[in-house]
Amino acid sequence: MYIFNVMKNLLKPSNWGAIVFFILNAAVIISLFSVGGDETVAKVIIFYVISVLVALSPIGEAFLATLSGARRMSRIDMRNKMVPIVKRVYKKAKAEAPDLPKNIILKYSSDPNPNAFAVGRKTICVTQGLLELPDELIEGILAHEFGHLGLHHTDIQLIIGGGNFLISGFLFILSVIRAVCSAVASSSLFLSRGLPRLFSVLIGFFCSGCIWLWTKICMLFLMMSSRSNEYEADSFAFRIGYGNELAEALETLGGGEPSMPLTKALYSTHPPIDDRIGKLQELGVTYSKYD
Numbered sequence: 001m002y003i004f005n006v007m008k009n010l011l012k013p014s015n016w017g018a019i020v021f022f023i024l025n026a027a028v029i030i031s032l033f034s035v036g037g038d039e040t041v042a043k044v045i046i047f048y049v050i051s052v053l054v055a056l057s058p059i060g061e062a063f064l065a066t067l068s069g070a071r072r073m074s075r076i077d078m079r080n081k082m083v084p085i086v087k088r089v090y091k092k093a094k095a096e097a098p099d100l101p102k103n104i105i106l107k108y109s110s111d112p113n114p115n116a117f118a119v120g121r122k123t124i125c126v127t128q129g130l131l132e133l134p135d136e137l138i139e140g141i142l143a144h145e146f147g148h149l150g151l152h153h154t155d156i157q158l159i160i161g162g163g164n165f166l167i168s169g170f171l172f173i174l175s176v177i178r179a180v181c182s183a184v185a186s187s188s189l190f191l192s193r194g195l196p197r198l199f200s201v202l203i204g205f206f207c208s209g210c211i212w213l214w215t216k217i218c219m220l221f222l223m224m225s226s227r228s229n230e231y232e233a234d235s236f237a238f239r240i241g242y243g244n245e246l247a248e249a250l251e252t253l254g255g256g257e258p259s260m261p262l263t264k265a266l267y268s269t270h271p272p273i274d275d276r277i278g279k280l281q282e283l284g285v286t287y288s289k290y291d
Contacts, residue, residue, distance in 0.1 A: 018156055018225040056155065061120030068117065070107035070125035082106060082126060085135055089142045092240040097150025104149075114253055116141050118148040121155065137252060140237060140245030147236030153229040227271045234276055238283045247280045247287035 030044075054060050073079055086106055094100050101122040109115075114129035124145050130138060148154050237246045254273035270276075281287070 018222055021222040021225070058120075061123055065105075065107060065119045065123050065125065068119065068125065069109045069111070070119065070123070071109070073106055073108040078108065078131065079106075081131060082138075085138055086124070086142060089139050089146060089240075089242070092242075093143065093146035093150055093236075096236065096240050097146075100146065100150045114141075116145050118145040118154045122149065124149070133249070133252065136245045137249040140242045140247075140249040141253075143237035143240055143242035144233045144246055146240075147233030148229065151229070151232055151236060153233065156225075230270050230276065231279055234280055235283060238280055238285060243280050243283060243285040244287045247277050247285050250277055251287075251289060 073082070083106070086104060090100070090104060103122060105123040107123060107125040109125055109127045111127040112129045113127060114133055116124060116126045116130055118124050124142065126138075126142075130141065133141075234246060237243060250273050277285075277287070
């Protein structure tokens with residue numbers, strides 16, 4: 001049932017960018033290893049599938065949470081404040097998304113900026129700055145994060161950030177080794193084989209540049225899906241009764257944010273705050289900064 005729900009949500013129209021990312025990423029991986037023959041490609045695909053399964057396990061979730069700076073909430077006063085808030089929001093989120101896991105893991109980051117993020121199937125991390133906000137605004141933000149969990153956005157995050165991390169790391173190491181070996185060979189054999197060896201090094205760097213450019217293109221599509229998922233999680237928060245609280249919290253977190261250049265906006269994981277508040281108002285949220 002879990003894998004079925006993940007695949008069903010992956011195939012939603014809002015995730016078309018993530019689907020394109022997977023296709024392009026697979027094309028890069030297969031092309032890089034196709035020189036080794038069909039057997040090599042098959043082994044790489046099997047390794048990738050195993051890495052994805054590991055990423056979807058509790059091990060993968062815990063690893064990504066730690067990688068993002070989340071850790072156990074050890075202070076009792078923090079838990080006394082946050083646990084009741086999480087339970088209130090969870091009850092409403094569970095009614096909207098019945099397959100939401102039971103045992104939500106609450107973690108903490110010392111970041112002074114107010115924020116929260118969800119990881120994997122059931123982990124939510126809150127920052128030090130978030131704890132300073134009024135309870136109702138915290139509830140609005142948590143409703144959004146429960147939306148990511150309930151809509152399985154974070155499962156896709158695990159597949160991409162966990163499984164793809166292993167392949168990307170492996171390819172990066174191979175690229176570094178190739179570049180270093182080429183540079184060493186070029187310096188030691190330059191007098192005898194000069195220009196041909198130098199030309200081969202330049203070709204190697206050119207290929208690396210092509211891979212970098214291809215990765216940028218892949219990420220462009222992935223970020224499109226990420227921004228769509230933010231709107232979906234906002235809509236989820238609205239449906240469970242936290243639309244106004246979320247809109248006010250977004251205003252508090254990002255009020256007066258500077259406009260981003262187009263190139264940066266295209267690779268942003270989140271839409272502009274004003275656009276998100278505008279979408280919530282279109283849904284029926286009555287929050288207004290100017291009344």
